[in-house]
Amino acid sequence: MNKFKLTINGQDHAVEADPQMPLLWVLRDRLGLTGSKFGCGIGVCGACTVRMDGAVTRSCVFPVSACEGRDIRTIEGLSEAIDHPVQRAWIEEQVPQCGYCQSGMIMAAVALLEQNPTPSDGDIDAAMTNLCRCGTYPRVRKAIHRAARLMAEA
Amino acid sequence: MTDPTPRPWLVTRRAMLQAAGAGTLLAWALPARGYGSAVGDQDMLIAYLGLDPDGTVVVTTPDAEIGQGIYTTHALLIAEELGAAWDRVRVQFSGAGEIYRNPQKNLQATGRSMGTSGYFRVLREVGAMARGQLCEAAAARWQVPADECDTREHQVVHAASNRALDFAELIEAAVRIAPPSEVTLRRPEDYRYIGRSAPRLEIPLHASGRSQFTVDIQLPGMKVATLQACPVFGGRLGHFDAAEAEGMPGVHSVHGLDDAVAVVADSYWEALQALRKVRIAWDEGDGATFASEEHAEVLRTLLADDHAEVRVGVSAGEPDRRLAAAQQRLEGRYEVPYLAHATMEPMSCIARVADGQCDLWSGTQGPMHARDTAAARAGLAPEQVTVHRTFSGGGFGRRWQRDFIDRAVDVATRVPGVPVKLIWSREEDIRRDWYRPAYACSFAASVSPETGIRALQVRLAGAGLFELNRPGQFAPQPDPSVMSGFRNHPYRIEHLHVDWRPIRTPIPIGVWRAVGNSQNGFFLESIIDELAHAAGQDPYAFRRDLIDDPRRRKVLVAAAEAGDWGEPLPEGHGRGIAFMESYGSIVAQVAEVSVRDRRIRLERITCAIDCGTAVHPDNVKAQMEGGIVFGLTAMMYGAIDIEQGRVRQGNFSDYPLLTLRDMPSRIDTVIIDSGEQMGGVGEPGLPPAAPAVTNAIFAACGERIRALPLARQGWRLA
Numbered sequence: 001m002n003k004f005k006l007t008i009n010g011q012d013h014a015v016e017a018d019p020q021m022p023l024l025w026v027l028r029d030r031l032g033l034t035g036s037k038f039g040c041g042i043g044v045c046g047a048c049t050v051r052m053d054g055a056v057t058r059s060c061v062f063p064v065s066a067c068e069g070r071d072i073r074t075i076e077g078l079s080e081a082i083d084h085p086v087q088r089a090w091i092e093e094q095v096p097q098c099g100y101c102q103s104g105m106i107m108a109a110v111a112l113l114e115q116n117p118t119p120s121d122g123d124i125d126a127a128m129t130n131l132c133r134c135g136t137y138p139r140v141r142k143a144i145h146r147a148a149r150l151m152a153e154a
Numbered sequence: 155m156t157d158p159t160p161r162p163w164l165v166t167r168r169a170m171l172q173a174a175g176a177g178t179l180l181a182w183a184l185p186a187r188g189y190g191s192a193v194g195d196q197d198m199l200i201a202y203l204g205l206d207p208d209g210t211v212v213v214t215t216p217d218a219e220i221g222q223g224i225y226t227t228h229a230l231l232i233a234e235e236l237g238a239a240w241d242r243v244r245v246q247f248s249g250a251g252e253i254y255r256n257p258q259k260n261l262q263a264t265g266r267s268m269g270t271s272g273y274f275r276v277l278r279e280v281g282a283m284a285r286g287q288l289c290e291a292a293a294a295r296w297q298v299p300a301d302e303c304d305t306r307e308h309q310v311v312h313a314a315s316n317r318a319l320d321f322a323e324l325i326e327a328a329v330r331i332a333p334p335s336e337v338t339l340r341r342p343e344d345y346r347y348i349g350r351s352a353p354r355l356e357i358p359l360h361a362s363g364r365s366q367f368t369v370d371i372q373l374p375g376m377k378v379a380t381l382q383a384c385p386v387f388g389g390r391l392g393h394f395d396a397a398e399a400e401g402m403p404g405v406h407s408v409h410g411l412d413d414a415v416a417v418v419a420d421s422y423w424e425a426l427q428a429l430r431k432v433r434i435a436w437d438e439g440d441g442a443t444f445a446s447e448e449h450a451e452v453l454r455t456l457l458a459d460d461h462a463e464v465r466v467g468v469s470a471g472e473p474d475r476r477l478a479a480a481q482q483r484l485e486g487r488y489e490v491p492y493l494a495h496a497t498m499e500p501m502s503c504i505a506r507v508a509d510g511q512c513d514l515w516s517g518t519q520g521p522m523h524a525r526d527t528a529a530a531r532a533g534l535a536p537e538q539v540t541v542h543r544t545f546s547g548g549g550f551g552r553r554w555q556r557d558f559i560d561r562a563v564d565v566a567t568r569v570p571g572v573p574v575k576l577i578w579s580r581e582e583d584i585r586r587d588w589y590r591p592a593y594a595c596s597f598a599a600s601v602s603p604e605t606g607i608r609a610l611q612v613r614l615a616g617a618g619l620f621e622l623n624r625p626g627q628f629a630p631q632p633d634p635s636v637m638s639g640f641r642n643h644p645y646r647i648e649h650l651h652v653d654w655r656p657i658r659t660p661i662p663i664g665v666w667r668a669v670g671n672s673q674n675g676f677f678l679e680s681i682i683d684e685l686a687h688a689a690g691q692d693p694y695a696f697r698r699d700l701i702d703d704p705r706r707r708k709v710l711v712a713a714a715e716a717g718d719w720g721e722p723l724p725e726g727h728g729r730g731i732a733f734m735e736s737y738g739s740i741v742a743q744v745a746e747v748s749v750r751d752r753r754i755r756l757e758r759i760t761c762a763i764d765c766g767t768a769v770h771p772d773n774v775k776a777q778m779e780g781g782i783v784f785g786l787t788a789m790m791y792g793a794i795d796i797e798q799g800r801v802r803q804g805n806f807s808d809y810p811l812l813t814l815r816d817m818p819s820r821i822d823t824v825i826i827d828s829g830e831q832m833g834g835v836g837e838p839g840l841p842p843a844a845p846a847v848t849n850a851i852f853a854a855c856g857e858r859i860r861a862l863p864l865a866r867q868g869w870r871l872a
Contacts, residue, residue, distance in 0.1 A: 001403055018403060021423050029378055029421030034370035035363020037547070038422065039498050040580045044806045047498060075363035082362045090361040091353065094772055097780055098221030099360030100367060100498040100547030125815035131806055133498045133548050134221040135783025137814040138821050139776070 004064050008033065009077025019065035023057075024048045026064045027074060035075035035103045039131070046130030049104035050074045056111045075103040078110065085154065086110050089147035097134030105130050109144050118148055199333055201253045202280045203232055209308060209322030211238045213245050216254035216273070218264040218519045219356060220549030221780065222836040223773040226354040227270050228277055230347040230770065235281030235340060236288075237305025238321075240352050247543035250521035264519040265554055265665060267737035267834020270769050274832060282337035284328075291327035292319050342829075349827070351772035356545070368502040368544045369577055371515045376504070376573040377406050379565050380425045383414040383586050384436045386799035387444075387660050391415065392435035399428035408432060409568045416565045422577050441660045442799040446492060446592065449659065449796075453594035456615040456655040457487065464653045465630055467637035471649030476609035480600035484688050488597075488680060489861040490673045492794040493590035493666055494801075496809055499547020500583040501558035505566035506573040507532050512539045512563065513573070517546025519554040527556040531563040550784070551665035555588050581804040588664025589794055591617045595677040601689040606700055609649040612640065612681070617659040619669075625658055632656075638670035639678050639841065642735055644707075645700040661796060667784055668837040671736040675841025676789075676848070676862065679732035683849040684858065693849060694719050694731050705828055706735070709762045710742045716824045717744025717760030726750055727757065728854025732842035738833025739765040743782070745846035746818075749854040753872040754864070756786070756818040756847065761839065766832035768825045774835045775823040781839025782821060787812045789844035790871065791863050816871050 001016045008031070015030045027033040027050070036059055039047030043058035050059045051073040078084045082091070086109050096102045105128070112119055112127040119127070124144050132140070204212040213232050219225040229245050232238070248254045254262040258272035285305050292310035293300035296317055303310050309318040342348070359365035384390060394415050396408035404424030409416045415432050419425035456462045477483060504515035505528065512532045518524040518541070525539045532539070546553055562576040578586070593616035600608040618625075618633025628634065632654040640652045666672060686696035694714045701707040710733050714720075719729060726748050733742045746757040761778045768774045791810045795802040803809040848859035861867060 018424070018427075021421070025421050025423035028369075029423070032372055034366070034372070037367075037499070038369060038577070039500070040806050041426075042580075042805055042807065045498070078362070082358050087358075087361045091357050094351075094354055094357060094776065096221075096357050096360035097223070097776060098219075098498065098546060098548045099356065099365050100545075102360045103363040106361060121819070128814045131498070131811045131813065133496060133550075133784070133811060135780035135812075136776075137783065137812070137817045138779055140814060141817065 002065070004068055006064070006067055006072060007070070008072045009074060015064070017064050019063060021064050022060050023050065023062045023064055023067050023072070024059040027059065033074055033076055037100055037103060039101065044131070045101070046104045046108060047101045049107045049130060051107055051111055054111065054114065056108050073107070075107060078106070084110070085150040086113065086143070086147045089143040089150055093139050093143040093146055095136050095139040095143050097136055101130060101132045105132065105140055109140070109147065112144065113147055113151060117151060119144060196333060197253060198276065199280055199283050201248070201251070202277060203284055205321065205325050207322065207325065209242060209320055209325065211236060211243045213243060214248045215245055216248045216256070216262055217269045218517055218543065218546050218549060218553065219247070220264060220517070220519065220546040220553065222269065222777060223354055223770065224264070224269040225356045226352065227770050227773065228273060229355055230352055231274065231277035232281040234345060234347040235278045236285050237307065239308035242308050243355065245355055249543065250525040250541040262522045263554070264549065265551065267739070267836040267838065269836070271738065271832040271834060274769070278339050279337055282339055283333035286334035286337060287328040287331045288321060288324050290331045291324045294327065295319070348769050349767065349771065351770055354773065365545045367499050367547045368504060368515055368517050369499060369547070369575070371504055371544060371575065373504070373506070373573040376575055377418045377420065377569070378422045378425055379416050379418045379574050379576045380422055380429055380579060381411070381414045381416040381561060381576065381582065382429055382434065383582060384438065385585065386436065386438040386441045387662060388441040389413060389436050389438040392437040394435065395433040399431040402428045402431065407569060409565055411561065411564045414561065416561070416576065418565065418569060418574060426579065438799065444660050444796055444799045446794070446796040450489060450491070450592060450594070452657060453489070453592065453615040454487070456657060457594055457596040457613045459655070462655045464655055465632045466651070466653045467632045468640055468650055468652040470647070471609070473609040473611045473649040473651045476649050477598055477600055477611060480608065482600065484599045484601065484684060486597055486681070486684060486860060488595040488677050490593050490676065491792070491862070492592045492661065492796070493788055493792045494584050494587040494794050494803070494809060495550045495552035495666060496584060496806070496811070497548030497550060497552050500580055501552070501578040502576060503558050503562035504573055504575045505562040506571070507563065507566045508571040510534060510538055512566070513542065514539065514559065514562070515542045515544055516559060517544050517549070517553055518559065519546070519549050519551070520556070523556060524559045527559055528563045531560055532567050550667040551669070552587065554665055557586070580806070584804050584809055585801040588662045590666035590672060591619060591659065591663040593673045597681050599681070599685055601685045603689050603691065606689065606696070607645070607647045607685055610647055610681070612652040612677070613655060614652070615655040615657060617657050617663055619663045619665065622663060625656070635670040638736060639674035639734055643678060644703060644733065644735065645682065645697070646702055647700070667781070668736060668840040671734060671837070671841040672785070672788070675732065675734040676844045679734065679842060679845035680848060680860070683730070683845070683852065687852070697731065697733060705764060705830065706740055709733070709740045709764050709826060712824050712826055713742035713744050713760055713762035716762060716822060717746070717758070719744055724748070726854060728850045728852070730846045730849025730851070730853055732845040732849060734838070734841035736838045736841055738831060739763055739835060739838040741838045741842055743842040743846040745850040747847060747850040747854055748872070749851055750872070752868050753870050754851060755872040756816065758818050758820045759846070760822050760824070762824040762826060763835070763838065764826040764828045764830070765835055765838070766828060766830045768827055771825055774825055777835040778823045778839035779821050781837065782843040783812055785840040785843030786847060789847060789862055789864060791865050793863050793866060
């Protein structure tokens with residue numbers, strides 16, 4: 001076990017873990033931040049998506065030893081009042097069904113919109129590779145366009 | 155976490171009962187309205203509805219929230235009658251209990267798309283009972299007749315004197331009033347919630363990561379476990395060596411179960427690392443010889459075997475004689491493979507066993523049998539088990555099974571007093587599922603442009619999932635899962651024969667979204683399409699002219715019109731149509747695809763549904779979208795292969811799902827509010843999806859798809 005200092009949603013945390021322990025399980029089982037989900041364990045489904053120094057990161061395959069000194073952002077840090085433009089768009093478009101993949105979807109969408117404030121359908125298709133078993137994809141696409149408008153108005 | 159803790163309504167009632175005389179007690183014992191012999195109205199009220207001192211309405215849903223939106227639908231049924239303001243309504247999950255049985259099936263179970271229709275009357279009556287109490291409390295204060303009062307936006311209002319009181323101000327008095335023995339439900343023209351689309355209450359939770367699924371629950375002293383089951387179905391644990399694993403960091407203990415090894419640790423990842431170091435010898439049993447490819451061959455043989463066990467599901471007219479006499483016979487064979495559910499949240503359950511008590515935390519679709527199976531495993535009585543329900547990260551029938559409950563209880567009984575959160579890896583989840591069974595179907599038919607379908611003979615071969623444990627249970631009738639869609643098809647076919655050739659399988663099979671309809675929709679609607687083309691007719695017009703019932707024809711016509719059937723299309727594009735009635739709802743879909751070099755693009759899908767009354771129209775649309783995507787994932791990719799008794803697939807890398815980029819540019823849903831008997835929406839969107847698309851592929855390029863998934867036939871999504 002090694003000690004690691006992590007900065008998550010602007011707050012410092014000290015954790016003890018094996019250096020290879022993926023960030024997802026540090027978040028979930030060490031720190032109780034359960035918004036990021038476990039879906040596949042191999043970085044394919046995206047339910048565990050967080051942002052690291054702004055970049056979309058599949059935390060289930062990202063070792064904690066590579067996280068020190070990085071700015072880690074999870075769904076918990078997005079907003080207190082559930083009013084980030086992407087969350088507002090998600091609510092207005094009534095996107096989630098079972099909800100399990102949605103934290104990861106939202107984090108991926110936030111990253112996309114920061115890099116590309118007016119994404120086309122093609123841009124969304126290319127960026128949003130997260131899996132959803134309930135089939136919310138058509139609404140995810142609509143919500144990203146809506147979030148882009150909300151952010152432009154702000 | 156939600157917990158079935160009684161709300162203050164119950165607390166207040168209990169205090170009141172203590173103070174009450176015998177006469178008052180009798181007043182509580184109101185006649186039951188058929189919810190169960192021992193259940194009175196007051197009990198129903200307490201079970202489903204509470205009011206916090208600040209007036210917050212707390213609705214208890216008896217169903218699992220697996221993505222179907224029942225969390226909101228149940229709340230709005232109560233809010234409708236109670237006259238609640240939507241922003242002052244909260245929902246919690248019920249535990250397991252007879253009082254929560256769905257009146258339509260006399261069982262507390264989330265399935266068969268019955269969550270809305272089953273509780274439609276009960277929950278409105280509960281809301282109306284509480285409204286009666288609140289109105290009476292206000293009427294007493296105002297000295298006016300109670301029947302002059304009504305509720306609206308969380309207030310009791312007396313229109314004649316222009317007075318209003320918030321629910322919060324009336325609770326204390328209202329709970330001392332017996333609920334009315336007769337209630338009058340609101341008229342449809344007065345609905346404020348039913349038929350409108352109030353924002354779904356669970357969505358802000360999901361959009362903020364605050365909704366708690368089983369895997370998210372945290373309890374004091376809790377450990378996390380994962381497991382490896384015997385890779386061969388029916389196999390057992392032989393022996394295992396956990397010496398290395400037990401010494402690994404974070405590991406609490408290693409346990410041998412009947413057919414699995416589980417590691418209990420501080421975190422899932424530590425448990426998983428240790429599990430990989432356990433040396434396990436399995437007693438694989440007879441199952442290790444099974445191969446799904448051979449199974450598929452056996453199904454093909456059965457279709458042509460005159461000596462096979464045959465159970466007839468539909469027998470009308472003389473199709474055999476007519477086929478024998480036909481100048482032209484049309485024949486074909488269809489096949490579908492085993493399918494896994496692959497819910498996004500892998501199987502999971504938390505169990506704590508101690509001091510003659512078992513607590514479960516689970517997103518189970520069957521809380522009563524979860525309770526009962528936990529009791530049996532832990533050597534307890536059912537009343538010693540408490541089921542705490544959580545959000546479910548997808549269900550689709552998978553969380554109806556008991557295995558993930560059993561395994562958690564088995565581990566928890568070995569570490570008494572410790573809450574154990576057992577999370578399956580994705581690989582375990584896919585390899586130890588209760589699969590949609592593989593099926594084969596053959597048909598022989600004769601058509602003519604003048605008389606439509608002259609004769610149709612259909613044979614189905616596969617395993618019956620409801621008689622899995624008792625083969626022949628329903629003989630001479632087919633297994634109830636087998637004839638879906640063939641008995642209730644809408645078409646005028648005078649000479650029709652449909653039979654089933656059962657086979658036993660060592661592979662666990664179970665309910666999978668839309669159950670038998672999931673394959674039969676593909677079979678029947680592909681066959682109908684083949685017959686239309688053979689008769690030289692437009693597939694839409696052919697169907698329409700064969701449907702006599704106006705309600706069903708209207709749905710087909712609505713889909714065709716909204717889907718621009720008949721409008722010119724670019725080169726390489728095609729449209730297909732399919733119809734399927736399931737779970738009491740009638741659905742038709744039109745798909746438009748483009749095809750080039752075996753690459754398909756889903757261009758547009760249009761859906762029409764008549765579910766009687768659309769209680770929450772936007773959610774009906776969401777469920778149609780979800781059912782379509784689920785059905786098309788199966789059409790494109792879904793296949794579970796078994797070799798030497800082992801499932802070959804193990805994760806989303808080899809059991810892929812459709813992604814956002816595969817979506818058509820539009821999925822539109824038209825809702826037809828017929829006001830007829832209410833049907834479900836969670837499943838009925840799925841069955842027509844695959845055949846609508848494969849029929850469109852035929853229209854686009856002339857190739858008839860007779861086996862799924864398409865990826866196996868060399869097709870790709872563009």
